[in-house]
Amino acid sequence: MTLTEHYTKAAAQLCLTQPSLSNAISSLENELGVALFEKHGRNVALSKYGREFLPYVEKALAELEQGADKIKESASNAQGVINVGFIYTLSSHFIPELISGYRKVEQKPNIRFALQEGTTQDECTADLIVRLKTGKIDLVFASLVPKDSDVEFVPICEQKLVVLLPYDNPLAQNNEIDLKDLEPYPLIHYSGKPGLKREINRQYAKVNLIPKVCCEVGDDVSMAGLVAAKIGIAIVPENPTFRNFDIKILPIGNPKYKRIIYFGYMKNRQETLPIQKFKKYVIDSFKEFTEQAL
Template identity: 70%
Template sequence: MNLNHLYYFRTLAKLEHYTKAAAQLCLTQPSLSHAISSLECELGTVLFEKQGRNVVLTKYGRLFLTYVENAIEELEQGAKKIKDLTSNEQSVITVGFIYTLSAHFIPNLISGFMKNKQNSNIKFALHEGATQNECTADLVIGLKNEKLDIIFASLIPKDPNIEYISICEQKLVVILPYDNPLAQLKEIDLKDTAPYPLIHYSGKLGLKQEINRQYAKVNIIPKVFCEVEDENSMAGLVAANMGIAIVPESPTFLNFNIKVLPISNPMYKRNIYLGYMKNRQDTLAVQRFIRYVSGISKEFQQII
Protein backbone atom coordinates (compact mmCIF):
# COMPACT_ATOMS: atom_id res chain seq x y z
CA MET A 1 0.00 0.00 0.00
CA ASN A 2 1.45 3.36 -1.08
CA LEU A 3 1.95 5.72 1.87
CA ASN A 4 1.45 8.78 -0.31
CA HIS A 5 -1.91 7.43 -1.35
CA LEU A 6 -2.95 7.34 2.30
CA TYR A 7 -2.02 11.00 2.71
CA TYR A 8 -3.96 11.81 -0.48
CA PHE A 9 -6.96 9.88 0.82
CA ARG A 10 -6.91 11.73 4.16
CA THR A 11 -6.68 15.13 2.47
CA LEU A 12 -9.52 14.39 0.06
CA ALA A 13 -11.65 13.07 2.93
CA LYS A 14 -11.10 16.37 4.74
CA LEU A 15 -11.70 18.75 1.81
CA GLU A 16 -14.32 16.65 -0.03
CA HIS A 17 -13.30 18.24 -3.34
CA TYR A 18 -10.84 16.85 -5.89
CA THR A 19 -9.67 20.22 -7.22
CA LYS A 20 -9.05 21.69 -3.76
CA ALA A 21 -7.35 18.54 -2.52
CA ALA A 22 -5.11 18.34 -5.58
CA ALA A 23 -4.09 21.97 -5.15
CA GLN A 24 -3.24 21.46 -1.47
CA LEU A 25 -1.24 18.35 -2.31
CA CYS A 26 0.49 20.07 -5.28
CA LEU A 27 -0.82 17.40 -7.63
CA THR A 28 -2.79 17.49 -10.84
CA GLN A 29 -6.38 16.42 -10.47
CA PRO A 30 -5.91 13.39 -12.77
CA SER A 31 -2.95 12.25 -10.63
CA LEU A 32 -5.06 12.46 -7.50
CA SER A 33 -7.95 10.64 -9.17
CA HIS A 34 -5.59 7.88 -10.31
CA ALA A 35 -4.13 7.52 -6.78
CA ILE A 36 -7.57 7.19 -5.19
CA SER A 37 -8.68 4.72 -7.86
CA SER A 38 -5.57 2.62 -7.21
CA LEU A 39 -6.32 2.61 -3.50
CA GLU A 40 -9.94 1.64 -4.07
CA CYS A 41 -8.84 -1.13 -6.42
CA GLU A 42 -6.43 -2.48 -3.82
CA LEU A 43 -9.12 -2.43 -1.12
CA GLY A 44 -11.80 -3.79 -3.41
CA THR A 45 -14.37 -1.15 -2.53
CA VAL A 46 -15.45 2.42 -3.25
CA LEU A 47 -14.20 4.98 -0.75
CA PHE A 48 -15.90 8.13 -2.11
CA GLU A 49 -19.19 8.93 -3.78
CA LYS A 50 -20.25 12.08 -5.60
CA GLN A 51 -22.51 14.61 -3.90
CA GLY A 52 -23.12 17.51 -6.24
CA ARG A 53 -19.73 19.03 -7.11
CA ASN A 54 -18.15 17.45 -4.04
CA VAL A 55 -17.32 13.94 -2.93
CA VAL A 56 -18.07 12.35 0.45
CA LEU A 57 -16.85 9.21 2.13
CA THR A 58 -18.82 6.02 1.81
CA LYS A 59 -19.40 3.95 4.96
CA TYR A 60 -16.31 1.94 4.04
CA GLY A 61 -14.37 5.14 3.48
CA ARG A 62 -15.35 6.43 6.92
CA LEU A 63 -14.20 3.19 8.50
CA PHE A 64 -10.94 3.20 6.57
CA LEU A 65 -10.26 6.86 7.49
CA THR A 66 -10.10 5.95 11.19
CA TYR A 67 -7.30 3.46 10.56
CA VAL A 68 -5.49 5.80 8.16
CA GLU A 69 -5.48 8.66 10.67
CA ASN A 70 -4.20 6.37 13.44
CA ALA A 71 -1.50 4.96 11.18
CA ILE A 72 -0.31 8.38 10.00
CA GLU A 73 -0.30 9.70 13.57
CA GLU A 74 1.84 6.75 14.71
CA LEU A 75 4.26 7.30 11.82
CA GLU A 76 4.54 11.01 12.52
CA GLN A 77 5.15 10.39 16.22
CA GLY A 78 7.84 7.87 15.30
CA ALA A 79 9.50 10.35 12.96
CA LYS A 80 9.40 13.04 15.66
CA LYS A 81 10.90 10.62 18.19
CA ILE A 82 13.78 9.81 15.85
CA LYS A 83 14.44 13.50 15.24
CA ASP A 84 14.41 14.15 18.98
CA LEU A 85 16.86 11.31 19.56
CA THR A 86 19.30 12.57 16.95
CA SER A 87 19.18 16.31 17.54
CA ASN A 88 19.67 18.72 20.42
CA GLU A 89 17.64 21.44 18.74
CA GLN A 90 14.80 22.56 21.01
CA SER A 91 15.12 19.38 23.11
CA VAL A 92 13.25 19.24 26.42
CA ILE A 93 14.56 17.28 29.41
CA THR A 94 11.84 16.34 31.87
CA VAL A 95 13.26 16.03 35.38
CA GLY A 96 11.46 14.69 38.45
CA PHE A 97 12.85 15.26 41.94
CA ILE A 98 12.00 15.06 45.61
CA TYR A 99 10.79 18.24 47.30
CA THR A 100 13.88 18.91 49.38
CA LEU A 101 16.01 19.41 46.26
CA SER A 102 13.87 22.18 44.77
CA ALA A 103 15.36 25.27 46.44
CA HIS A 104 19.06 24.99 45.55
CA PHE A 105 20.08 21.61 44.19
CA ILE A 106 18.00 21.49 40.99
CA PRO A 107 18.39 25.21 40.08
CA ASN A 108 22.17 25.11 40.58
CA LEU A 109 22.46 21.84 38.70
CA ILE A 110 20.61 23.17 35.67
CA SER A 111 22.48 26.48 35.82
CA GLY A 112 25.83 24.67 35.68
CA PHE A 113 24.67 22.53 32.77
CA MET A 114 23.41 25.52 30.80
CA LYS A 115 26.77 27.34 31.06
CA ASN A 116 27.96 25.11 28.22
CA LYS A 117 26.96 26.87 24.97
CA GLN A 118 26.26 23.50 23.36
CA ASN A 119 23.29 23.19 25.70
CA SER A 120 21.78 26.61 24.98
CA ASN A 121 18.81 25.20 23.02
CA ILE A 122 17.93 22.63 25.65
CA LYS A 123 14.92 23.33 27.87
CA PHE A 124 13.77 21.72 31.11
CA ALA A 125 10.37 20.67 32.41
CA LEU A 126 10.46 20.13 36.18
CA HIS A 127 8.23 17.99 38.39
CA GLU A 128 8.31 17.66 42.18
CA GLY A 129 7.16 14.36 43.55
CA ALA A 130 7.79 11.32 45.71
CA THR A 131 9.64 8.05 45.25
CA GLN A 132 8.75 5.55 47.96
CA ASN A 133 6.70 5.25 51.14
CA GLU A 134 4.09 7.55 49.61
CA CYS A 135 0.84 6.47 48.05
CA THR A 136 1.64 7.28 44.43
CA ALA A 137 5.45 6.99 44.22
CA ASP A 138 4.84 9.27 41.25
CA LEU A 139 8.47 9.90 40.33
CA VAL A 140 9.13 6.24 39.64
CA ILE A 141 5.80 5.84 37.86
CA GLY A 142 6.51 8.93 35.75
CA LEU A 143 9.94 7.60 34.84
CA LYS A 144 8.60 4.21 33.77
CA ASN A 145 5.73 5.57 31.67
CA GLU A 146 8.07 8.04 29.89
CA LYS A 147 6.57 11.19 31.38
CA LEU A 148 9.94 11.80 33.07
CA ASP A 149 13.38 11.37 31.50
CA ILE A 150 15.33 11.22 34.75
CA ILE A 151 14.61 11.48 38.47
CA PHE A 152 16.48 12.52 41.60
CA ALA A 153 15.41 10.37 44.54
CA SER A 154 16.42 9.47 48.06
CA LEU A 155 14.62 6.14 48.46
CA ILE A 156 15.10 3.69 45.62
CA PRO A 157 12.63 0.86 45.06
CA LYS A 158 14.17 -2.33 43.73
CA ASP A 159 13.57 -2.33 40.00
CA PRO A 160 15.84 -4.09 37.49
CA ASN A 161 14.77 -1.68 34.74
CA ILE A 162 16.02 1.48 36.47
CA GLU A 163 19.66 2.50 36.80
CA TYR A 164 20.46 4.44 39.98
CA ILE A 165 23.68 6.40 40.51
CA SER A 166 24.54 7.71 43.98
CA ILE A 167 25.57 11.33 43.57
CA CYS A 168 25.71 12.87 47.07
CA GLU A 169 24.57 12.65 50.69
CA GLN A 170 22.01 14.77 52.50
CA LYS A 171 22.11 15.14 56.29
CA LEU A 172 19.34 15.90 58.73
CA VAL A 173 19.84 18.98 60.90
CA VAL A 174 17.99 20.73 63.69
CA ILE A 175 16.80 24.30 63.09
CA LEU A 176 15.90 26.34 66.18
CA PRO A 177 15.55 29.93 67.37
CA TYR A 178 18.73 31.70 68.51
CA ASP A 179 17.31 32.17 72.02
CA ASN A 180 16.71 28.45 72.46
CA PRO A 181 19.15 27.06 75.07
CA LEU A 182 20.29 24.40 72.60
CA ALA A 183 21.46 27.09 70.19
CA GLN A 184 24.65 27.48 72.25
CA LEU A 185 25.74 23.97 71.33
CA LYS A 186 27.87 22.99 68.33
CA GLU A 187 25.89 19.81 67.70
CA ILE A 188 22.78 18.19 69.12
CA ASP A 189 21.87 14.85 70.57
CA LEU A 190 18.29 14.35 69.40
CA LYS A 191 17.15 13.28 72.86
CA ASP A 192 17.97 16.81 74.12
CA THR A 193 15.19 18.20 71.92
CA ALA A 194 12.50 16.30 73.83
CA PRO A 195 11.27 19.32 75.89
CA TYR A 196 10.71 21.53 72.86
CA PRO A 197 7.67 21.58 70.53
CA LEU A 198 8.37 20.07 67.12
CA ILE A 199 7.26 21.59 63.83
CA HIS A 200 6.80 18.48 61.73
CA TYR A 201 5.97 17.54 58.16
CA SER A 202 2.36 17.08 57.13
CA GLY A 203 3.15 15.61 53.72
CA LYS A 204 6.35 13.95 52.50
CA LEU A 205 5.50 10.77 54.33
CA GLY A 206 8.81 9.08 53.62
CA LEU A 207 10.82 11.90 55.22
CA LYS A 208 8.34 12.27 58.05
CA GLN A 209 8.59 8.58 58.86
CA GLU A 210 12.38 8.71 58.73
CA ILE A 211 12.45 11.55 61.26
CA ASN A 212 10.09 9.58 63.50
CA ARG A 213 12.48 6.63 63.28
CA GLN A 214 15.37 8.83 64.39
CA TYR A 215 13.37 9.91 67.45
CA ALA A 216 12.52 6.29 68.17
CA LYS A 217 16.23 5.43 68.22
CA VAL A 218 16.68 7.72 71.24
CA ASN A 219 13.37 6.59 72.82
CA ILE A 220 11.67 9.94 72.36
CA ILE A 221 8.12 10.68 71.24
CA PRO A 222 8.29 14.25 69.90
CA LYS A 223 5.82 16.88 71.07
CA VAL A 224 4.41 17.88 67.71
CA PHE A 225 3.18 21.49 67.81
CA CYS A 226 2.00 21.65 64.20
CA GLU A 227 2.56 20.09 60.81
CA VAL A 228 3.36 21.91 57.56
CA GLU A 229 4.30 20.82 54.05
CA ASP A 230 7.52 22.66 53.19
CA GLU A 231 10.83 23.64 54.76
CA ASN A 232 10.39 27.39 54.19
CA SER A 233 7.19 27.40 56.27
CA MET A 234 8.93 25.33 58.94
CA ALA A 235 11.88 27.74 59.04
CA GLY A 236 9.52 30.71 59.28
CA LEU A 237 7.72 29.19 62.25
CA VAL A 238 11.04 28.40 63.93
CA ALA A 239 12.20 31.98 63.38
CA ALA A 240 8.95 33.12 65.05
CA ASN A 241 9.97 31.04 68.11
CA MET A 242 7.13 28.54 67.67
CA GLY A 243 9.33 25.47 68.07
CA ILE A 244 12.15 23.52 66.48
CA ALA A 245 12.27 21.37 63.37
CA ILE A 246 14.25 18.46 61.94
CA VAL A 247 14.92 18.99 58.24
CA PRO A 248 17.35 18.00 55.48
CA GLU A 249 20.34 20.34 55.39
CA SER A 250 19.91 23.16 52.86
CA PRO A 251 21.41 26.62 52.12
CA THR A 252 17.82 27.91 52.18
CA PHE A 253 18.01 28.25 55.96
CA LEU A 254 20.67 30.96 55.65
CA ASN A 255 17.81 33.28 54.64
CA PHE A 256 16.15 32.92 58.05
CA ASN A 257 17.14 34.20 61.49
CA ILE A 258 17.58 30.70 62.91
CA LYS A 259 20.37 28.45 64.11
CA VAL A 260 21.21 25.31 62.14
CA LEU A 261 22.95 22.53 64.06
CA PRO A 262 24.13 19.06 63.02
CA ILE A 263 22.77 16.02 64.84
CA SER A 264 25.47 13.99 66.61
CA ASN A 265 23.15 11.23 67.81
CA PRO A 266 21.70 9.33 66.09
CA MET A 267 23.90 9.83 63.03
CA TYR A 268 21.88 9.89 59.84
CA LYS A 269 22.61 10.53 56.19
CA ARG A 270 20.54 9.73 53.16
CA ASN A 271 21.89 9.26 49.68
CA ILE A 272 20.55 11.21 46.73
CA TYR A 273 20.38 9.17 43.53
CA LEU A 274 20.06 9.95 39.86
CA GLY A 275 17.67 7.47 38.25
CA TYR A 276 16.97 6.68 34.59
CA MET A 277 15.63 3.75 32.56
CA LYS A 278 18.32 1.25 31.59
CA ASN A 279 17.04 0.15 28.19
CA ARG A 280 15.36 3.34 27.00
CA GLN A 281 16.92 5.15 24.06
CA ASP A 282 17.07 8.64 25.51
CA THR A 283 17.56 11.81 23.48
CA LEU A 284 21.05 13.17 23.00
CA ALA A 285 20.14 16.00 25.36
CA VAL A 286 19.14 13.60 28.14
CA GLN A 287 22.25 11.50 27.58
CA ARG A 288 24.41 14.63 27.81
CA PHE A 289 22.69 15.72 31.02
CA ILE A 290 23.18 12.29 32.61
CA ARG A 291 26.89 12.41 31.74
CA TYR A 292 27.12 15.91 33.20
CA VAL A 293 25.46 14.90 36.46
CA SER A 294 27.58 11.75 36.76
CA GLY A 295 30.77 13.67 36.02
CA ILE A 296 30.35 16.29 38.76
CA SER A 297 28.73 14.15 41.45
CA LYS A 298 31.55 14.88 43.90
CA GLU A 299 30.71 18.57 43.76
CA PHE A 300 27.05 18.15 44.67
CA GLN A 301 27.67 18.36 48.40
CA GLN A 302 28.49 22.02 47.83
CA ILE A 303 25.18 22.87 46.17
CA ILE A 304 22.64 20.70 47.94
Protein backbone atom coordinates in the same frame (compact mmCIF):
# COMPACT_ATOMS: atom_id res chain seq x y z
CA MET B 1 3.46 14.94 -6.46
CA THR B 2 2.10 15.74 -9.91
CA LEU B 3 -0.68 13.75 -11.54
CA THR B 4 0.52 11.61 -14.42
CA GLU B 5 -1.26 9.11 -16.61
CA HIS B 6 1.77 6.99 -17.38
CA TYR B 7 2.79 3.89 -15.38
CA THR B 8 6.53 4.29 -15.89
CA LYS B 9 6.56 7.98 -14.91
CA ALA B 10 4.31 7.32 -11.92
CA ALA B 11 6.52 4.45 -10.76
CA ALA B 12 9.59 6.72 -10.98
CA GLN B 13 7.88 9.42 -8.91
CA LEU B 14 6.99 6.83 -6.26
CA CYS B 15 10.45 5.21 -6.34
CA LEU B 16 8.85 1.89 -7.30
CA THR B 17 9.33 -0.54 -10.12
CA GLN B 18 6.61 -0.54 -12.76
CA PRO B 19 5.52 -4.13 -11.97
CA SER B 20 5.16 -3.25 -8.27
CA LEU B 21 2.98 -0.26 -9.11
CA SER B 22 0.87 -2.31 -11.54
CA ASN B 23 0.34 -4.99 -8.89
CA ALA B 24 -0.66 -2.41 -6.29
CA ILE B 25 -3.22 -0.84 -8.63
CA SER B 26 -4.59 -4.27 -9.58
CA SER B 27 -4.99 -5.18 -5.91
CA LEU B 28 -6.86 -1.94 -5.21
CA GLU B 29 -9.14 -2.45 -8.24
CA ASN B 30 -9.86 -6.02 -7.13
CA GLU B 31 -10.75 -4.79 -3.66
CA LEU B 32 -13.07 -2.08 -5.03
CA GLY B 33 -14.50 -4.33 -7.75
CA VAL B 34 -14.10 -1.69 -10.46
CA ALA B 35 -11.45 -0.53 -12.92
CA LEU B 36 -9.86 2.76 -11.91
CA PHE B 37 -7.87 3.26 -15.13
CA GLU B 38 -8.46 2.78 -18.83
CA LYS B 39 -5.66 2.14 -21.33
CA HIS B 40 -5.12 4.60 -24.19
CA GLY B 41 -2.17 3.30 -26.16
CA ARG B 42 0.94 3.58 -23.99
CA ASN B 43 -0.84 5.85 -21.56
CA VAL B 44 -3.67 5.31 -19.10
CA ALA B 45 -6.52 7.57 -18.08
CA LEU B 46 -8.79 7.62 -15.08
CA SER B 47 -12.02 5.73 -15.60
CA LYS B 48 -15.40 7.05 -14.46
CA TYR B 49 -14.82 5.31 -11.11
CA GLY B 50 -11.24 6.55 -10.94
CA ARG B 51 -12.38 10.17 -11.33
CA GLU B 52 -14.99 9.61 -8.62
CA PHE B 53 -12.42 8.03 -6.30
CA LEU B 54 -9.69 10.65 -6.89
CA PRO B 55 -10.96 13.39 -4.46
CA TYR B 56 -11.04 10.89 -1.60
CA VAL B 57 -7.51 9.76 -2.36
CA GLU B 58 -6.27 13.36 -2.51
CA LYS B 59 -7.99 14.14 0.79
CA ALA B 60 -6.46 11.06 2.42
CA LEU B 61 -2.99 11.95 1.17
CA ALA B 62 -3.38 15.51 2.44
CA GLU B 63 -4.39 14.19 5.88
CA LEU B 64 -1.38 11.87 5.92
CA GLU B 65 0.95 14.72 4.97
CA GLN B 66 -0.54 16.95 7.66
CA GLY B 67 -0.17 14.17 10.21
CA ALA B 68 3.44 13.58 9.19
CA ASP B 69 4.21 17.28 9.58
CA LYS B 70 2.59 17.29 13.01
CA ILE B 71 4.61 14.28 14.16
CA LYS B 72 7.82 15.85 12.88
CA GLU B 73 7.02 19.06 14.74
CA SER B 74 6.25 17.19 17.96
CA ALA B 75 9.40 15.11 17.66
CA SER B 76 11.47 18.23 17.04
CA ASN B 77 10.03 19.93 20.13
CA ALA B 78 10.43 16.79 22.26
CA GLN B 79 14.10 16.51 21.35
CA GLY B 80 14.69 19.86 23.06
CA VAL B 81 12.89 18.97 26.31
CA ILE B 82 14.34 17.13 29.30
CA ASN B 83 11.68 15.92 31.76
CA VAL B 84 13.13 15.67 35.27
CA GLY B 85 11.38 14.32 38.36
CA PHE B 86 12.67 14.88 41.89
CA ILE B 87 11.76 14.80 45.57
CA TYR B 88 10.65 18.14 46.94
CA THR B 89 13.65 18.58 49.29
CA LEU B 90 15.82 19.10 46.20
CA SER B 91 13.62 21.79 44.68
CA SER B 92 14.95 24.96 46.31
CA HIS B 93 18.67 24.68 45.51
CA PHE B 94 19.92 21.29 44.29
CA ILE B 95 17.93 21.05 41.05
CA PRO B 96 18.23 24.78 40.17
CA GLU B 97 22.01 24.72 40.72
CA LEU B 98 22.37 21.52 38.71
CA ILE B 99 20.46 22.95 35.74
CA SER B 100 22.33 26.26 35.98
CA GLY B 101 25.67 24.43 35.94
CA TYR B 102 24.63 22.35 32.95
CA ARG B 103 23.49 25.40 30.97
CA LYS B 104 26.83 27.11 31.55
CA VAL B 105 28.73 24.07 30.27
CA GLU B 106 26.44 23.12 27.38
CA GLN B 107 25.30 26.60 26.34
CA LYS B 108 22.23 25.33 24.51
CA PRO B 109 19.49 28.00 24.85
CA ASN B 110 16.93 25.84 23.02
CA ILE B 111 17.04 23.07 25.63
CA ARG B 112 14.04 23.23 27.97
CA PHE B 113 13.61 21.50 31.32
CA ALA B 114 10.16 20.27 32.37
CA LEU B 115 10.36 19.74 36.14
CA GLN B 116 8.04 17.49 38.14
CA GLU B 117 8.08 17.23 41.91
CA GLY B 118 7.20 13.93 43.58
CA THR B 119 4.73 13.91 46.48
CA THR B 120 3.76 10.34 47.37
CA GLN B 121 3.52 8.35 50.55
CA ASP B 122 7.13 7.20 50.42
CA GLU B 123 8.24 10.75 49.62
CA CYS B 124 8.86 10.06 45.96
CA THR B 125 9.55 6.53 44.98
CA ALA B 126 6.26 5.03 43.90
CA ASP B 127 4.96 8.06 42.05
CA LEU B 128 8.19 9.22 40.41
CA ILE B 129 9.31 5.75 39.37
CA VAL B 130 5.92 5.06 37.79
CA ARG B 131 6.24 8.30 35.83
CA LEU B 132 9.77 7.33 34.81
CA LYS B 133 8.74 3.87 33.60
CA THR B 134 5.72 5.18 31.68
CA GLY B 135 7.82 7.80 29.89
CA LYS B 136 6.29 10.86 31.55
CA ILE B 137 9.71 11.79 32.89
CA ASP B 138 13.15 10.99 31.51
CA LEU B 139 15.32 11.18 34.62
CA VAL B 140 14.65 11.07 38.36
CA PHE B 141 16.31 12.14 41.60
CA ALA B 142 15.11 10.07 44.57
CA SER B 143 16.02 9.14 48.12
CA LEU B 144 14.02 5.92 48.46
CA VAL B 145 14.58 3.54 45.57
CA PRO B 146 12.80 0.26 44.83
CA LYS B 147 14.49 -2.82 43.48
CA ASP B 148 13.66 -2.60 39.80
CA SER B 149 15.62 -4.38 37.09
CA ASP B 150 14.49 -1.85 34.47
CA VAL B 151 15.86 1.21 36.27
CA GLU B 152 19.46 2.16 36.98
CA PHE B 153 20.00 4.01 40.28
CA VAL B 154 23.30 5.81 40.85
CA PRO B 155 24.16 7.28 44.29
CA ILE B 156 25.24 10.88 43.69
CA CYS B 157 25.27 12.73 47.01
CA GLU B 158 24.30 12.73 50.65
CA GLN B 159 21.65 14.95 52.21
CA LYS B 160 22.01 15.61 55.94
CA LEU B 161 19.35 16.34 58.51
CA VAL B 162 19.87 19.47 60.63
CA VAL B 163 18.13 21.01 63.62
CA LEU B 164 16.68 24.54 63.40
CA LEU B 165 16.66 26.44 66.68
CA PRO B 166 15.83 29.96 67.84
CA TYR B 167 18.99 31.80 68.80
CA ASP B 168 17.89 32.08 72.41
CA ASN B 169 17.47 28.31 72.77
CA PRO B 170 20.12 26.98 75.22
CA LEU B 171 21.16 24.31 72.69
CA ALA B 172 22.02 26.98 70.14
CA GLN B 173 25.41 27.37 71.87
CA ASN B 174 26.37 23.79 70.94
CA ASN B 175 28.38 22.76 67.87
CA GLU B 176 26.09 19.83 67.17
CA ILE B 177 22.90 18.30 68.53
CA ASP B 178 22.27 15.08 70.39
CA LEU B 179 18.60 14.32 69.75
CA LYS B 180 18.07 13.12 73.31
CA ASP B 181 18.64 16.76 74.41
CA LEU B 182 15.57 17.83 72.38
CA GLU B 183 13.11 16.19 74.81
CA PRO B 184 11.93 19.46 76.46
CA TYR B 185 11.33 21.31 73.21
CA PRO B 186 8.20 21.25 71.04
CA LEU B 187 8.76 20.02 67.48
CA ILE B 188 7.43 21.68 64.34
CA HIS B 189 6.76 18.61 62.21
CA TYR B 190 5.85 17.78 58.61
CA SER B 191 2.21 17.37 57.66
CA GLY B 192 2.39 16.46 53.98
CA LYS B 193 5.63 14.48 53.65
CA PRO B 194 4.92 11.10 55.29
CA GLY B 195 8.22 9.50 54.24
CA LEU B 196 10.40 12.22 55.75
CA LYS B 197 8.13 12.56 58.77
CA ARG B 198 8.45 8.84 59.42
CA GLU B 199 12.25 9.03 59.14
CA ILE B 200 12.46 11.85 61.70
CA ASN B 201 10.27 9.82 64.07
CA ARG B 202 12.71 6.92 63.65
CA GLN B 203 15.60 9.16 64.68
CA TYR B 204 13.72 10.16 67.82
CA ALA B 205 13.00 6.50 68.56
CA LYS B 206 16.72 5.70 68.40
CA VAL B 207 17.25 7.86 71.49
CA ASN B 208 14.05 6.56 73.13
CA LEU B 209 12.03 9.74 72.62
CA ILE B 210 8.63 10.55 71.19
CA PRO B 211 8.53 14.02 69.60
CA LYS B 212 6.28 16.59 71.27
CA VAL B 213 4.65 17.99 68.17
CA CYS B 214 3.34 21.53 68.56
CA CYS B 215 2.25 22.05 64.94
CA GLU B 216 2.56 20.52 61.49
CA VAL B 217 3.24 22.27 58.19
CA GLY B 218 3.80 21.12 54.63
CA ASP B 219 7.18 22.63 53.77
CA ASP B 220 10.47 23.27 55.53
CA VAL B 221 10.69 26.97 54.57
CA SER B 222 7.51 27.58 56.57
CA MET B 223 9.04 25.52 59.36
CA ALA B 224 12.07 27.79 59.39
CA GLY B 225 9.77 30.82 59.69
CA LEU B 226 7.97 29.25 62.64
CA VAL B 227 11.30 28.50 64.34
CA ALA B 228 12.35 32.12 63.85
CA ALA B 229 9.07 33.11 65.53
CA LYS B 230 10.06 30.88 68.49
CA ILE B 231 7.13 28.49 68.07
CA GLY B 232 9.38 25.46 68.41
CA ILE B 233 12.32 23.64 66.86
CA ALA B 234 12.45 21.68 63.60
CA ILE B 235 14.41 18.84 62.00
CA VAL B 236 14.79 19.22 58.25
CA PRO B 237 17.09 18.26 55.36
CA GLU B 238 19.96 20.73 55.03
CA ASN B 239 19.08 23.65 52.78
CA PRO B 240 21.02 26.91 52.13
CA THR B 241 17.68 28.78 52.15
CA PHE B 242 17.61 28.52 55.95
CA ARG B 243 20.48 30.98 56.17
CA ASN B 244 18.02 33.73 55.26
CA PHE B 245 16.22 33.26 58.60
CA ASP B 246 17.26 34.50 62.03
CA ILE B 247 17.79 30.97 63.38
CA LYS B 248 20.63 28.66 64.40
CA ILE B 249 21.29 25.66 62.16
CA LEU B 250 23.11 22.75 63.80
CA PRO B 251 24.14 19.29 62.54
CA ILE B 252 22.98 16.17 64.36
CA GLY B 253 25.80 14.32 66.13
CA ASN B 254 23.66 11.56 67.60
CA PRO B 255 22.17 9.43 66.21
CA LYS B 256 24.21 9.36 63.03
CA TYR B 257 22.06 9.61 59.94
CA LYS B 258 22.86 9.36 56.26
CA ARG B 259 20.33 10.02 53.50
CA ILE B 260 21.58 9.13 50.04
CA ILE B 261 20.21 10.86 46.94
CA TYR B 262 20.04 8.65 43.84
CA PHE B 263 19.95 9.52 40.16
CA GLY B 264 17.67 7.16 38.23
CA TYR B 265 17.04 6.43 34.56
CA MET B 266 15.70 3.60 32.39
CA LYS B 267 18.39 1.10 31.39
CA ASN B 268 17.23 0.31 27.85
CA ARG B 269 15.30 3.40 26.77
CA GLN B 270 16.28 5.25 23.61
CA GLU B 271 17.13 8.81 24.66
CA THR B 272 17.44 12.06 22.76
CA LEU B 273 20.86 13.67 22.55
CA PRO B 274 20.01 16.43 25.11
CA ILE B 275 18.93 13.79 27.64
CA GLN B 276 22.10 11.80 27.04
CA LYS B 277 24.27 14.89 27.53
CA PHE B 278 22.49 15.99 30.72
CA LYS B 279 22.65 12.46 32.12
CA LYS B 280 26.40 12.37 31.45
CA TYR B 281 26.81 15.78 33.07
CA VAL B 282 25.05 14.59 36.24
CA ILE B 283 27.04 11.34 36.45
CA ASP B 284 30.36 13.10 35.81
CA SER B 285 29.56 15.83 38.36
CA PHE B 286 29.10 13.32 41.18
CA LYS B 287 31.54 10.66 39.99
CA GLU B 288 33.78 10.92 43.05
CA PHE B 289 30.88 10.40 45.49
CA THR B 290 29.46 7.54 43.40
CA GLU B 291 32.78 5.68 43.38
CA GLN B 292 33.06 6.00 47.17
CA ALA B 293 29.47 4.87 47.73
CA LEU B 294 29.58 1.80 45.47
